[in-house]
Amino acid sequence: MGIKLFDLTGKNAFITGGAQGIGKAIALAYADFGANVAIVDLDMEKAEQTCSELREKGVKALAVKTDVTNPGQVDDMVRTVVGEFGGLDIAVNNAGIANLNNAEDIxxxxxxxxxxxxxxxxxLTARAAGKVMLQQKSGSIISTASMSSSIINVPQKIANYCASKAGVKHLTKALAVEWAPHNVRVNCISPGYIGTELVASMTDYLPGWTEKTPMGRIGSPEDLIGAYVYLASDASQWTTGSDLVVDGGYTCL
Ligand SMILES: NC(=O)c1ccc[n+]([C@@H]2O[C@H](COP(=O)([O-])OP(=O)(O)OC[C@H]3O[C@@H](n4cnc5c(N)ncnc54)[C@H](O)[C@@H]3O)[C@@H](O)[C@H]2O)c1
Known part of the structure; x- marks a missing residue:
């Protein structure tokens, strides 16, 4: 199989939160490996910009305005992607937010x-993608969890974020077990600190985060590309229910 193991030529993907940050880096990487990519986001201006960059790479791209918390919009989005691309092979559930507050005050x-x-x-996005993939009897669902699913971040206070990401990690395992007999794989990725707009308001914490990271720096969205390509491709054909930690060694301590 050689290098073709990671090939995504002709595969159809959607990425929620794909307009910027980690989602955009994944989208560009998937296009480099040959996949058509739908950018699913609230910010249509940035989503369209990302789509232009994807088309320059010779693949099909589509921006679909969707609030991932709205079940009807999510179901419509999946119908649109399948209608435009003709199928769905890769679903990346990546949209996420954070807000800072002490647990007692939130x-x-x-x-x-x-x-x-x-x-x-x-x-909601996994459910909608799963319905299509179960019928096809193939597909890979990848959710962006976080190292916050296993550790508690300090000094910032983000109990709601940690709880949400722990939920994503365990939901991943539950879906993986339910859907494995139908050849639908479900995995998640747990990044450490990554320099995106999500953490732009937390620059005061940066020196502490850097010092605590064994590799001596926080990550860039591009540091995550290998993990997302691996889980989307046939290279991970027997990998399901896993959480791939990509954190510069942070969670070892
Ligand atoms: N940056 C980090 O340090 C870090 C670390 C671990 C995990 N993560 C996770 O990675 C994912 C991407 O984060 P990022 O750092 O690229 O953030 P980002 O803020 O740069 O991008 C998030 C994207 O999600 C979109 N979005 C937000 N709410 C949405 C909604 N309701 N429906 C549809 N789209 C919505 C935003 O418009 C934006 O384009 C998130 O799940 C985040 O929790 C980030």
């Missing part, structure tokens, strides 16, 4: 918002 609204986008959104 409003119920802020609690719910993070759980809704980060956990319910992953479930």
């Amino acid at each position: 409003s119920y609204e802020d609690w719910l918002q993070v759980i809704d986008v980060n956990l319910n959104g992953v479930f």
